[in-house]
Every structure is written in C-alpha cells, then in structure tokens.
Amino acid sequence: MSKGLLIGRFQPIHLGHISAIKQALKEVDFLNIGIGSAQLSHKENNPFTAEERTEMIKHALFEYGIHNKQYKIISIPDINNNPKWPAHVHSLIPDFDTLFIGNDGIVKELFEKYDNISIRKVKEEINICASKIREEMTKNGEWEKYLSKSTVKYLKEIEGVGRIISE
Numbered sequence: 831m832s833k834g835l836l837i838g839r840f841q842p843i844h845l846g847h848i849s850a851i852k853q854a855l856k857e858v859d860f861l862n863i864g865i866g867s868a869q870l871s872h873k874e875n876n877p878f879t880a881e882e883r884t885e886m887i888k889h890a891l892f893e894y895g896i897h898n899k900q901y902k903i904i905s906i907p908d909i910n911n912n913p914k915w916p917a918h919v920h921s922l923i924p925d926f927d928t929l930f931i932g933n934d935g936i937v938k939e940l941f942e943k944y945d946n947i948s949i950r951k952v953k954e955e956i957n958i959c960a961s962k963i964r965e966e967m968t969k970n971g972e973w974e975k976y977l978s979k980s981t982v983k984y985l986k987e988i989e990g991v992g993r994i995i996s997e
Contacts, residue, residue, distance in 0.1 A: 834858035834950075835926040837906065837919070837937055839866045840883045841876055842985060843890050844963055844976045846932070846956040851896065853952045854930040861901045861930075862923045863887060866937075868905035875961065877994050880905040882984075889980035912936075916945040967994045 834854050838847055854861050865883050870876035878886070884903050891901065909918050928948045931938045941947055958976045966973035974982045985991060
C-alpha cells in the first residue's frame with residue numbers, strides 16, 4: 831500500500847487544499863495530512879487551533895466524498911530546528927513513501943536537504959491561499975467562495991471570522 835504525506839497549516843482549509851488532497855489520493859492509497867504549526871492558535875497568521883483545523887478538514891473532505899479510511903490527520907508542532915525537522919516529521923508520521931507539496935517553499939527545501947523521500951508537486955488548480963482568505967474576512971469580502979460549505983458553516987459556529995477580525 832502506497833502512503834503519502836501532505837503538510838499544511840490549513841488556516842482555514844480551502845478549495846486549493848482540497849484539490850491538492852484529491853490529486854495526492856490519485857497517486858497513493860492512503861494520505862497522511864499533517865497540520866503544521868500545530869501548537870499555534872489565536873494569532874494573526876494562525877487563528878485556529880489544531881483541533882479546529884482537524885474538524886474543518888474532516889468535514890470538508892466528507893463533503894467532497896473523501897472517506898476517512900483514505901486519510902489520517904496528524905498534528906505537527908514546530909520544533910524551530912530546520913535540520914532536524916524532517917526527522918521530527920518522520921517521528922510523528924513514520925510511514926509514508928511520497929511527500930506532496932503545493933509550492934517550492936520551506937517544506938520542500940528541508941526534505942530535499944535533510945531527507946531522501948520522493949517529493950511530488952501537486953498542480954495548483956485553484957489560485958488561492960489562506961492568508962488571502964483571512965484578509966478577505968477582515969474586509970468583509972468574498973471569502974466564502976474559496977471554502978467548502980461545511981468549512982464556512984464551521985467557521986460561523988466557532989465565530990472564526992470574528993476571531994480573525996479582532997487579531
């Protein structure tokens with residue numbers, strides 16, 4: 831059974847994340863979804879807790895027909911030690927063959943430099959990022975169109991927009 835890993839902060843999970851997850855699941859039998867910076871919450875760039883992000887991911891994937899037997903969500907707290915970070919990830923998620931990335935950022939750089947895992951870049955089918963969504967929330971803009979219906983509903987339930995505006 832092939833297993834992959836996709837790491838994101840999911841602040842919040844958006845349609846671009848869902849596209850990346852769907853692409854990864856076309857290539858592997860099982861996907862580990864790592865919630866990066868899991869220890870951070872109630873901050874400007876990290877407004878939601880790891881538990882809230884987990885709930886958003888579960889609801890959004892269910893909405894898009896992705897069964898919970900196809901994935902596992904694991905929290906990955908930061909350790910602030912770049913050379914040791916890939917080993918830290920492996921200690922939390924020991925079983926994956928392929929790392930899926932959405933951009934050429936720090937995750938790719940660290941795994942290329944300090945690990946020997948296969949890295950696959952997913953296609954950016956939807957041009958959106960969570961920071962843009964949070965910015966739209968602060969401006970009372972059109973943020974909902976970038977999220978699943980279940981994520982919008984959950985954010986309203988936890989008063990997530992108000993949390994972002996007050997940060």
